[in-house]
Amino acid sequence: MPPAEAVRPAYGSGCLSDLLGSVAAAQGVDGFTNVLDLPRADRFVVWMVDGLGWHNLVSEAEDAPFLADQALAPATDPGEPRTLTAPVPSTTTTSLTCLGTSTPPGVHGMVGYAFRLPGAKGAVLNPLTWNLPHSPRMVQSTPTVLERLEDQLAVTTVSLARFADSGLTQAALRGGQFHGLSDETDDAARCEAVVAAAERGRRSLVYAYERRLDLVGHTTGWRTREWREQLRSCDRAVREVRAALPDDVVLIVTGDHGMIDVPQDQRLLIEDEPDLIAGIDCVAGEPRFRQLWSDREDAVWVARRWADVLGERAWVRTRDEAIDDGWFGPVADGLRARIGDVLVAMRDDSALMTRTARYEYGMVGMHGSLTAPEMTVPLLVYRP
Incomplete structure (x- = not known):
């Protein structure tokens, strides 16, 4: 089997970063652009299923008839998107x-x-556990769409209480x-x-988050009975909420x-x-997308050494190369150093483990890299 080709993040035209801005524009809010051409409506629900990839969904379509029917139905508009790309890396925090x-x-x-x-x-900051004392608003100071809309719409997040x-x-x-x-x-x-x-209210935006599919995938893998059972549960929940929502609400599942x-x-x-760990001062990221820092060696030489060892199993880029290749979109000068000196994204079904993150050893399902199964997510729009 030939090595996988990289899926480029479609920032500005068809990425997750375009979804809420398009929703706001479709609700008539100034300052946003509806690049996804979403239907005009006053009420939207955006239902986020953590770990729901397009390829995972269509591969197990029989276990998710409500979602799969929408994903695979003939498009009424030939230009209607059914998928988005994740950003790079393809991971929950980002x-x-x-x-x-x-x-x-x-x-x-x-x-x-x-x-x-x-x-x-x-x-090293792990945003899922927020293991450092730094303020979240300091680490991420860009205003959120929900903040920008809260004085104009009825904005609600529905998620686990402990995530508030x-x-x-x-x-x-x-x-x-x-x-x-x-x-x-x-x-x-x-x-x-x-x-x-x-x-x-007169106009509303609801963001609903569901994480169980991702948890099962990490624990058992996605090609398992347990994962398919959770997919069926997810499908049933979406079908029931669509049936219960008023007719004027647009439901989006991604x-x-x-x-x-x-x-x-x-x-x-x-x-x-030895050829990998030599000269490395910090290993971060995750098994499918490692970020490396070396305070002693030139990044070009580190990248060349890792590329020689891993060959076609990985895309290896220096920070500058990855930025030039569009992995992160335009990068603010003050944020460049947050990106590793060298980035290693796995192309096949392999992973780079480290003793500094032993908790990752038990994972079966993984993500983070630029392959199509990791990068492509559904955009399912249930219109009124």
Whole structure:
């Protein structure tokens, strides 16, 4: 099988970073552009399914008839998009911040699952756990779409209650009201909350987040009975909320990334490879998309050495090369150092493990790289 080709993030034309801005424009809010050509409406629900990739969905279409029927139905408009790209890296932190701010990673600065903060003396921030004392608003200062809309629309987030004050929420999706769910398995409560929020005010925007598909995929892999069962549950929940929503509400279902299963024999431990670990001062990112910093060696030489070892298994780029290639969109000068000196994105079904992140050893499903299964997510628009 030939190595996978990279999927370029479609910033400004068909990326997750274009979704909420297009929704706002479709609601008639000034200052936004409807680049996705969404239907005009006063009420929108954006339903984010963490880990729902386009390729994962259509491969298991029988287990998600409501979602798959919309994904695979003949388009009434030949130009109607059914997919978006994730940003680079294709990971929750970056994707949700792109969604929330309607900007590429190079603008908002949440450039990966875990990345160095220059102002923190080289410490690595993991935004999912927010392990550093830095303020989320300092780390990510770009106003969110929800903030920009909260004085003009009834804006609501429906998600787990414990996420209300999390660092990632405050960085990526702050703004509007937050309706916290105490039990994420209670789909009836989620449906009720979404419908009530959609009915608030003359115009409304609801962002609903569901993470269970991603959790199962990481634990068991996506080609498993457990994953298909969770996909069926997700499909049923979306069908029920669409049926319960008022007729004037546009429901949009999307994902933040797809997923690839990584066999045990395709895992390379960085510390066991002298030509990889030599001269590396910091390994961050995640197994499918590593970010490397070297305070002692030139990045070009580090990249060349990693490329020689990994060959066609990976795309290896220096920071400057990745920026020039459009991986992060335009990058603000003050944010460049957050991106690794060298970036390593896996092309096949392999992964780069490290002893500094042993908790990653138990994952089966992974993501982060630029392959089509990881980068392509559905854009399912259920019109009134």
